[in-house]
Amino acid sequence: MSTSSPPTETMAIGTAEPKEGFLKHLLKAQAFQILLVLLVIVAIFSALAPDTFAQWSNFRLIIQNASILAVLGIGMTFVIITAGIDLSIGSVLVFSGVVSAMVMRAMGGQGWGVAIVGILVAIASGVAWGLFNGFLIAKGKIPPLIVTLGSLGMALGFAQILTGGVDIRQVPTVLTTTIGYGNVFGTIPTISVIALVLIIIGAIVLHYTRFGLHTFAVGSSEVAARRVGVKVDRQLISIYTISGGLAGFAGILSLSQFSTTAIAGQSQTNLNVIAAVVIGGTSLFGGIGTIFGTVVGLFIPAVLQNGFVITGVQPFWQQVAVGAVLIAAVYVDQARRSAAMRGNTQSLWRRFVSGSRRG
Template sequence: MTTTAAAAPAEPRRVQRLLRLQALQIVLILLVIVAIFGTLAPVSFLSGFNIRSIVINTSILAVLGVGMTFVIITGGIDLSVGSVLVFSGVVASKVMVAAGGEGWGVALLGAVVACLSGLMWGLVNGVLIAKAKVPPLIVTLGSFGAALGFAQIITGGIDLRAAPEVLVDTVGFGNVVGQVPTLSVIAGLVVVLGMVLLHRTRFGLHTYAIGSNIEAGRRTGIKVDLQTIKVYAFAGLLAGFAGILNLAFFQSTTIGGQSNTNLNVIAGVVIGGTSLFGGLGTIFGTVIGLFIPTTLQSGFVIIGVQPFWQQVVVGVVLVAAVWLDQKRRTNAQSGRPRQSVLARLGRGSSKGN
């Protein structure tokens, strides 16, 4: 009995060490990229202005990445976040124009409308996946086209540029302390919220469980369909919130500027150690992973390489990350981490009883 009791907590510690090792590897990769571009263009790339730009450009992706991490941990995928971002920004802009005024009341109304718009698309995705049993790839691919199509119908394909000055000046271009962008602080708060939700709540535990073994999770009492709907709704909500942040920063709905958003977010999440096979992932890894495509884009522009190469490199790194994840799972016999998640659920149920 003593041996069994001692072995039980040892297994989660081994999983934690593995995740920390992955995070360390991702940080090292990012540092290598920074070192290469810093050597090739030390003055331009390592300037305060460029570093600030990288942080800001990563901020909106980080908000999307938090929701995408939850989705991919369940073993799903969401290809619609870029289009939902655009749609939410369009609807928010229209509502704010109709409301009139430049104050915080109108800006908050726009933020609420953007979040509700994203939440609606997330609920649609979740219900179709959980209840209609349509594969996530197909559902979110359909949402990707539908959300973008509705945005173009509403605007006639022309970007809207109406946003209250207080939203643009305070959120889009404002600073909190010194040169710390308000936009990045807001994104940081979303990231912290995501970390707490994923690693410290029953919602996060259930997310890991259904990604590890959906049938075993169902047998432990998890309402799998409801949990799936909640996860996609959460991702949609954050995509809507990213829409209002995008509008505040670019002062435009950027209808034609989000074509690579889905790839960059998914790549960042997977590069950050979240497994496309489900059951493993961290928000910290996602944030570091998202800095990689943004840093590559900035570096390529500065040294004069066509930014299109960024997508080539990100695509290659994404495939390599999935291959390494599959190889790591095979070598490490990933059934043990999955069992530890379900064991935690079992202990929680026992305490509840």
């Protein structure tokens, strides 16, 4: 009698699984699917307004407007991959810009010496709020939603107390001319180049370093991450600190671009960034996400807003469209997770049945 197992049983045990082709894997990736949606939106607006929308000057404006959100999106991607949330980034941006502007105004001058101090102050302010959030979440075991909702109000409140609710408009000229309105190679906004450099660094850290691997591990299963030696508390504190630091840096970018602290202009920033990250394929349940997907997700609301204005459609429809895409993205993520869980359950059941038969 032959002792070899039939092929069907071997597949049930799961000792060998066929590798998925690159093209098939790419087509199934949510970030790639969102990219296709973005390209369709761009094609539609280009057809409707070829003389205004489909111009480099207009695309340049869209890229520039999305640059600050992209910087915030890097930190938010890390946070959401850990199954956390950071509602405070918009307020931290405002607070950091206010403190930086006050310091630079007190120093006086329009040169790089004053500007560099302002940049460092803005980043330090953001890092302080990030440490505050991370420590309460990791050590205090307070849910991220509650902590960051509290710091959202605190940071914005302190900014208003420091300024009396009046925007500061004294910004060193070197910041506005070089970063805010400056160009690289004559056509590419400097602020967008800075954002691109940070995006590349963020992608490398997330996908090719141990820090990124530990970030995914914490989001996939905090208990399992602790068991394999990941210092979960330190990882969470570091991630929220990075998010805060990037929000602080975004504060100086905003100050450079708008030449004012814009205290009342960031009320929807946190929600826009969260929506972009989730639309780009980062799972609210943790353990899944890419920086590339976040960048693609950022451009959908930016393109919609720009296209609606150019084609004469009320810009309020942008909120409707983005909300619909966000709900669809979360639904797809939930459906995929449910399908994966069913697949794992069925695989384990087949293994159990096969083992029982062998016994």
